[in-house]
Amino acid sequence: MAISLRNLSVNYSLQQGTAHALRGVSLDIEKGQMHGLVGESGSGKSTVAFALMGLLANNANVTSGTATIEGKSFDLTKRNATADLRGRGMAMIFQDPMLSLNPVFTIGTQLCEVLRRRTPGSDRKTQGAMAEDALAKVRLSNPGRRMNQYPHELSGGMRQRVVIAMALLSEPALLIADEPTTALDVTVEAQIMREIIGLRDRIGCAVLLITHSLGLVTEYCDAISVLYAGEKLESGTVRQVQRQPGHPYTRMLFDCEVPIDRERHADASQNRFTVIAGDLPDPRRRPPGCIFNARCDVSFEDCAVVSPGDYPVRNDDSHSARCLRLATP
Amino acid sequence: MTRSQRTAAFIASRLASVMLTIAGATLLLFLMVRLVPGDFTSVMLGPRATPVLRAQITHDMGLDRSMVEQLWLFASRAATGNFGEDVVSHRPILDIVLDVVPNTLALAFSALALAMVVGIPIGVIAALKPGSWLDSGLALLSISFITTPTLVVSVILFLIFAIGLHWLPVAGAGNPGDIADRLQHLVLPSVALALGWVGYISRLVRAALLDTLAELHVRTLRAYGVSEYRIVGLYALKLALVPVVSILGIGLGDLIGSSVVVEIIFARPGIGSLIFNSIAQRNYPVVQACIVFIVAFYIVANLVVDMINAGLDPRIAAGRG
Secondary structure (H helix, E strand, O other): OOEEEEEEEEEEOOOOEEEEEEEEEEEEEOOOEEEEOOOOOOOOOOHHHHHHHHOOOOEEEEEEEEEEEEEEEEEOOOOOOOOEEEOOOOEOOOOOOOOOOOOOOOOOHHHHHHHEEEEEEOOHHHHHHHHHHHHOOOOOOOHHHOOOOOOOOOOOHHHHHHHHHHHHHHHOOOEEEEEOOOOOOHHHHHHHHHHHHHHHHHHHOEEEEOOOOOOOOOHOOOEEEEEOOOEEEEEEHHHHHHHOOOOOHHHHHHHOOOOOOOOOOEEEEEEOOOOOOOOOOOOOOOOOOOOOOOOOOOHHHHHHHHOOOEEOOEEEEEEOOOOHHOOOO | OHHHHHHHHHHHHHHHHHHHHHHHHHHHHHHHHOOOOOOOOHHHHHHOOHHHHHHHHHHOOOOOOOHHHHHHOOOOOOHHHOOOOOOOOOOOOHHHHHHHHHHHHHHHHHHHHHHHHHHHEEEEEHOOOOOOOHHHHHHHHHHHHHHHHHHHHHHHHHHHHHHOOOOOOOOOOOOOOHHHHHHHHHHHHHHHHHHHHHHHHHHHHHHOOOOOOOHHHHHHHHHOOOOHHHHHHHHHHHHHHHHHHHHHHHHHHHHHHHHHHHHHHHOOOOOOHHHHHHHHOOOOOHHHHHHHHHHHHHHHHHHHHHHHHHHHHHHHHHHOO
C-alpha cells in the first residue's frame, strides 16, 4: 500500500461555533493508481487534500488522522507534520490555473524554484534545462520560449500544464489533483487529464483526483471514494461501485448524471432531471444516526438513531459502504 | 509586438502625457499667481516708490502687457528654459534655481533611499508574523514615526546631534567640492525627512504583503515546499511593491513640501528655502520658476515610478495591469 490515510477528522472554528468538516475519513491509494474522491461542494473533498499537505486555513483544527506515505507515518494533528514532504513526497495541482502561478515571475523561475528544493546544489543552467525538459514532457508548445514568458501570456490550459510540469519536477509519491479541470474548457479537459495520467505513469506515483464529476472518475480512475458532509460513505474500485453502488447516495449521484444522448422534450422546460432533494446537513449540528438519512429514499427507522459502520458490499473486501441496509443481522 | 516594442510604446505614450501635464500645470500656475491680491510693484518697492520707478519695473516685468501676451511670453520663454532675470539680484532666474536644485535632489533622494532601506525590511518582518508582539511593536513604532511632524523631528535631531553632542554640523550644505563634508551635512536633514516615510513605507509594505500572501499562487509555492522566508521576501514582496511604489510616487509632492521645513531649520540652500525666501520678498517670478521646477520633478518622478512598476509587473507593460 503506497499511501494510506486513517481516521482523518477536521474541525473549523467559526464565529457561530465549531463546524465538523471531516469525520473519520480513511483512504487507501495504490501506487500507480488514480483514486477519485467525489462529493458535492462542501462535502470536505478539498479539506482532505489540504490536511494531507498541511496547508489548511488557520482556523482549521485536525483532531485525528495519520497518513502513511512510502512507509513513513505522519501524525496530521501536528501542525506542519508533512512539511518535509511538500515538493518532495507530495505535489499538488490546483483548481484555478489562472490564479495558481505568480504573475510577476517567469514560468522558468517558478519551475526552477521547485528544483531548488528537489535537487539542492544543482546550478541554474542544469535547473533551467530540467525545467524546459519538463515543459516538453507535458507537451507545452515552444518550451524554450515559455521559460521566459509570464503567466498572463499563457492560456488557462497552458498554465495548468505548467503546474503539472512543477509536479513532474518534484517527483512525488503522492500527487493530489484538486479539481484540475473544473476551471478549464471541456475541450482542454481531456488533454489535461491525459498529462496527469502521463505524469503518473512516468514516475509511478499514486494520484488522488478530487472532483465533483463522476464522468471523470469513471473514465480515468481505478478506485473511488464518495464523500458526503465530511464522511466517507462508500469506497471501492470504480468497476464495483459503478456496477452496484452500495450506498443509496452513490446510486443517486450516478442517477443525477445527465446522459448526453438522452432524448429531450420539444419544450426544454419539460425536461426532467434527477436531483437529490434537500441540502447538506448543517456542519455545526450533525444529526444523530446516518448522516444521509434526511435525503435518503430508502431509509428506515433505525437510520435516524444508529450510526452505520463501514460494511462490505457483496462480501467484497475492497468495496464497502456506510449503510445500515448492508449490516448483516 | 514583441515585449521590447511594447515597452517602448508604453514609455512613449507616458512621455507624451507628461508633456501635456507639464503644459497644463504651468498654465494653471500662471493664472494662480495672477490671482494673488495686490500688484507686484507695490509689494516689492514699498509704499514710497516713485511713479516713474513703478512704471519702469512694471514695464521691465511685462506687467503692462495683456494677460494673453504675458502668458505667451512666459510659456514660450519657459519652454526654452528662459525664466527671465531676477529683479532683485539681476541674475538669470534659471541660474538661481539650478544652483540650489542639486541640494534639494540630494536631500530628497537620500531621504527616500533611507526610508526604503529601513521601511521595507520593517514591513516584511511585521508581515512574517501578523498579530505577534513584534508586529504590534513595529506598528506602534511606525505609527509614531508617521504622526510626529517633520518640524518636531528636525528640531529634536538638530538639538541633540548638532547642538548637544556636536557629532554633526549645525547648518548649511557643506563646502562645495568636499564630498565628505557635504555628506556630513546631509545626514541630519535626510534622517529628519525620512523618518515619517519609514513609518509610511513599512505600513504600506506590511498591508500589501498580507494581501498578496492571501493569493492562491502563494499556496502553490507553499505546496511545493518553498520556504516562508523566500515566499515573503521574494515572491510576495515583488508583487506587493507595485502598490507601494505607486503610492510613493504620489507622496513625492509631500516629500518636497516637507523639505521646505527641513531646509529652513538646517539652513540648507535648496528649492524649499528659496521658495520660502522669495515669498517673503514677494519675488513672484522666482516663486513661479521654482514651482515649475517642482511640477516637472514631480511628473518626471512619477514617470520613473510607472517605469519601475512596469519593470516589477509585466502585466502593466502589456497594458493589462
